[in-house]
Amino acid sequence: MNNYRQQDIEHVVKDRGLLYPIDVLVVGAAGTGKSSTINALMNSAVAKVGEGADPETQMISSHLLHKYLRFHDSAGLGDGLEADKRHSKAIIEKLCLPCTVNEQQYGFIDLVLVILDGGSRDLGTAMQLLEHVVMKNISADRVVVAINQADAAMEGRHWRQHLKQPDYQLAQFLNQKAHLVQQRLRDGAGKTITLPICYSAYHGYQLAHLMDALIAQFPHQRRALPRKWFFGDKFACPKCTIC
Template identity: 40%
Template sequence: MQKETIFQKLQRSIDNLQIGDTEKQKLRNGISRLKSQKTNLLITGATGSGKSSTINALFGADAAKVGTGVDPETMEIQKYELDNLVLWDSPGLGDGKEKDQIHAKGIIKKLNELDKDRRPLIDLVLVIVDGGSRDLGTSYELINQVIIPNLGEEAQERIIVAINQADIAMKGQHWDHEANQPKPKLIGFLEDKVRSVKERIKEATGVDVDPIYYCAGYKEYDEKQKPWNLSKLLFLIVKRTPPEKRLSYMDNISADREMWKDDDGLKDYKKEVQRSFQEVATHVAKNTAAGAAAGAALGSVVPVIGTTIGAAVGATIGFVAGLFGL
């Protein structure tokens, strides 16, 4: 039996609302607009930074198996189409000057591609940096010379810099394997790296970027490292995506609770992800009455994200309607 999509759930929820047919049709039209949207996420980074492990951790171990092949127009960028979510996985840089130039041209071409409405095709770029490497020259070249100059005036909002492999940033030292989190000395080291990366990018481009650090996790033979701070990364991805396109993620987030279990605890990222999805209600209908109904419909289905990423947060009609100031 085929799994019911978020858009089908919303349609069913709207059908059950106690409102007039005219208002219901407005909501159906709003959902149809959302369903027609495609979210395009470009994932890039230096060779060995952990792009594939990050994709699989965020979107499930089978994410990379549904790719529709190499895009010949953008020099070997892999396209993974997951319903309304399209992932573009660019080849890693750092395998030689000639190859890097070819890959950089492919990335630039993709960043300058427009959709049917003449807007940039790529909504968001996720740059993954190898936290275990001291030499980040390739990453800086990629960010400062290739990506940011081709993101336009909204560069700050359209790029996320994420430092992966936090667990081996100090050669595997100062990581609490039992609690699956960095010890204070490692946290200090990672915070210094964040400041350094931020300053280097600002100095070269004038753009303020706030990098985060995380661990995508891995399984190799008898060794296993669980993810850490992945929920923070997901929160940033969803929040930086245009609201009308955010629902594209809901059907594709990994259902493995272990992916979302451990994070830095600075914020309830799972709850914030839910809030970001609930904000979509404002884009379903613009007038107050339909807006409240949209909030009710969305509020009845958004809690499924709780079972997906382990958040025990119930979305109520009152809470969602509060987003409209009602």
């Protein structure tokens, strides 16, 4: 990560009196590239990437980029009812996890990054996850939706391999897809999100743009929880640097 970005993040966090690190929970359907995205953003192979058809990540794991920003990689949905229930429960628990400072509870997770698969026509699992799990437990202004695998969106056609970017036709297609996702969330859940970024974790396409989108959506205040939660003493203050 560029130095200026780390400084930007530090300024925003301190100016706004936010607790740090800013915690970003990364969610999505199985195999969309959640772990690959974290690795690409961190420029390091911290999260295990899947190789075959089986889902890879099974439990939520945390990766600290630096003092002010941390990612949490979650298990993908869409791998059977039982597994989905288990993984959704883990996501909801994480979203409801409190961080207690001066006897006041704040939400531990600050932002959710929802990753969709640009190569798939089926947005059903991702939409379910967004509407029924994510949006029910965190406000829409704390949700960033992004579309990975931009290179595979038109079955690999129109991707200019040598330039590692889409041609005009694929760029148009991706732009339409981003608008479609935005529209479906508006119609289905009545929620407004910023236009999803289309990127490729694998090829490094638009990654800087994705990081900018995350930083642009950093909260303006600490996240209040809708009700008091108690998860036991070991979770009393999970932000590592504030107290």
